[in-house]
Amino acid sequence: MHPTMQKVARLAELAEDRGTRVKIGDTPIMLVREGDTVHAYTADCPHAGAPLEKGGICNGRIVCPWHKGTFEISDGSLVEPPALQGLTRYASLVDEGDVYVSPEPDESPPARPAADASTMFIAGAGAAGAAACAALREAGFNGRIVLAGTDAKIPYDRTALSKFVVAGDMPPDDVPPLLDPAFFSEQRIERIESQAVRLDAAKKQAELADGTIIDYEAALVCTGGIPKPMDVPRAPDARVLFLRNRDDAGAIVEALENSKAVIVGASFIGLEVASCLRKRKIDTVVVAPGKIPFATQFGERIGAMFKRLHEANGVSFRMGRNISAIERDAVILDDGERIAADVVIAGTGVKPATSFITGIPIADDGGIDVDARLCAAPGLYAAGDVARFPLPRSQTRLRIEHWRVAQQHARVAAYNMAGKRVEYEGVPYFWTYHFEKRFDYLGHVSDPDEVVIDGDLDAQKFIAYLMKDGEVGAVVACEREDATARLAEGMRATLTLDAARNLANG
Ligand SMILES: Cc1cc2nc3c(=O)[nH]c(=O)nc-3n(C[C@H](O)[C@H](O)[C@H](O)COP(=O)(O)OP(=O)(O)OC[C@H]3O[C@@H](n4cnc5c(N)ncnc54)[C@H](O)[C@@H]3O)c2cc1C
Ligand code: FES
Structure with missing residues (x-):
């Protein structure tokens, strides 16, 4: 054993279905047990610092709780983004039931590939x-x-x-x-x-x-x-803004002081912006053609929950409506309603x-x-x-x-x-953030046949299975990070409702 290795845990204390966080000095380390072997990696995700032990272990992989960055247990190498690098590894061994870890990262130099003129x-x-x-x-x-x-x-x-x-x-x-x-x-x-x-x-x-x-x-x-332009008549001095890049975001922040805002489109970005504006106490009205936000992606019950969450935080909706004109200080809807607005933010797709x-x-x-x-x-x-x-x-x-x-x-x-032969085998995933709550969406389905909800939808503590043709097509969840981490891997295979629930419940 290397003389600097430190005893950090007993093997018998380590579960195999989740990582365990320990510290050596100030360095957070995650131990992952595989039978009688223990791997030791940096415990904070290299993407945005999530505590990896709160994620999932599935298919021989470690999945981050926040945005589902995925790493091989065997060597910490990167499998899925949004992390763009693997985990820092620490040498580890088990001796008489005690787990020892080196305080220094294992920094073996990468193999040097052949020169290439292309x-x-x-x-x-x-x-x-x-x-x-x-x-x-x-x-x-x-x-x-x-x-x-x-x-x-x-x-x-x-x-x-x-x-x-x-x-x-x-x-x-x-x-x-x-x-x-x-x-x-x-x-x-x-x-x-x-x-x-x-x-x-x-x-x-x-x-x-x-x-x-x-x-x-x-x-x-x-x-x-x-961003798709809005095809409606507008006054030359009307302020219509889009949000795609950092300059756009800066322009919105500048335009919003003491303003009233109308957001066009109940898209994820539109409603995330609504959530931001209410945090700044700005009068915010969302105008969108559909009946319920996100109904196509999540089904009507979950879509209605998002609407209630926004309404409870002061957002007004005009669903089923389109904009027919934009004036300097108002928007005019297709039913003639006039809504005061200094700024119009278009979330109408790209x-x-x-x-x-x-x-x-x-x-x-x-x-x-x-x-x-x-x-x-x-x-x-x-x-x-x-x-x-x-x-x-x-x-x-x-x-x-x-x-x-x-x-x-x-x-x-x-x-x-680079000359390898690989195919896309991933599970689509996105996250969206409203009033301090992060929602996860895994898989892909439109117009689900049935939505099965476990947990409390209105407390935003739930996991919902979006069923299509008897299979779980997609999952929406809030405050079930470990479950969605396991499902991000598990949903590479076709899952029945029971199989998905078993995986979610660990
Ligand atoms: C405000 C906002 C919030 C979002 N939030 C989420 C979220 O929470 N979760 C989620 O999953 N997704 C989110 N998305 C969607 C996500 O950002 C996009 O799906 C993702 O960025 C797409 O990546 P991309 O590389 O295809 O394009 P981009 O990341 O858009 O990058 C394309 C780049 O190419 C540049 N470009 C365009 N034309 C040219 C050209 N001719 N030559 C050179 N460069 C060019 C663009 O300026 C841009 O920098 C969000 C999008 C926005 C705008
Ligand atoms: S913090 Fe881990 S993937 Fe984002």
Whole structure:
């Protein structure tokens, strides 16, 4: 045994179905038991610091409670984002029933891949772009990587904008970066802050707005979406704002002082913004065409709970209504109602930013059709909000606008670009945040046949199974982080209601 190793626990005290947090000095360590072996890793998730022992253990993997970043138990390597790196590992051993862990991380140098003269081009420096940079190196690609993006010197966490920035809890410049700025220089990633204005799939060539021409072996298009404009008459001095990037969030924060706001669209982003505005005591009205928010995704009972939660916190709704005009200080609805508004925030969806691409067909919705390897054409891949991809076990393609899905795509695409053969086998996941409550959504289903709810919906402490054709198509939950962590792995297989409940209940 190494002389500096310290005794941290008794083997008999460690459960196998969850991690156990211990400390060596100030360092938090998570112990994970597999039979008579114990693995020791950093206990705080490398993504945003969640306590990993509160997550799940499933399929030989550790799943983070907050955003379901996933790691192999055997070596801590990364399996699923939004973490973009594996867990720091500490040497450990069991001796006469006592568990010993080294206080120093195990830092064996990574294998040095062979030199490579090829160029990988990534258009879009957002969720997928950052994940692709990390995954290309992780997959052993050692050549040139060019990352072109219009929006950021360093890719940042867009999801914080509608949760913390608009609420005034986080200045726009403090939004966390997705990768340590040093990563880009250490890993020789060429970042160019310029828009891709042309990508010729047949010639394998891209051109940037600053005139740079890039000839590539493989390219990844992950340019996300552009907010859809609102097609209604509006006064020239009406303030209509969108929320897609850090500048937009800053503009909303500035415009909102002592204002009345109307949010158009009861989308996740629209209602997250409503939650932020009420935190700032701003009069907030949501106008949307449907009957109940999120009814298509979650079913009517859960959608109605979201509406009640918002109403209890002072948000007014005009459901079943459209905007017919926007004046300087009001919006006019299609039934003639006039609602005072200094600021209108449009949460009316996005269109994929793909107009610069030639040589492949672009779908009617602006998306790019890809196969399970995220490949659109020889040497061309697409990921994230632009990609129309097949879910496992499904014949049809769809676009899913979720952060973790964009990064899952990017990892699959990057491995294929680096010469491996991997397919998308992930479970879609997103989280949304309203009035200090985080809701998890796993899987994908629209218009569920039945919604089975365990727990107390109105106390926002529940897990709901969205059933389709006798199977669990999706799960929505609040304050059941360990259950959704296990299901994030378990739902890779088809689950009956009983099987899903067993997994959720540990
Ligand atoms: C405010 C907000 C909050 C959100 N919250 C959540 C959440 O809580 N959970 C969740 O799952 N999802 C959330 N989403 C959705 C999630 O952010 C997206 O699904 C995800 O960012 C998609 O990743 P992407 O890489 O495809 O695109 P993006 O992250 O949008 O990145 C695309 C990048 O490409 C750039 N670009 C566009 N055109 C070009 C071009 N021609 N050349 C170069 N660069 C270009 C864009 O400026 C952008 O920086 C949120 C979205 C927003 C806007
Ligand atoms: S904190 Fe672990 S995945 Fe986000």
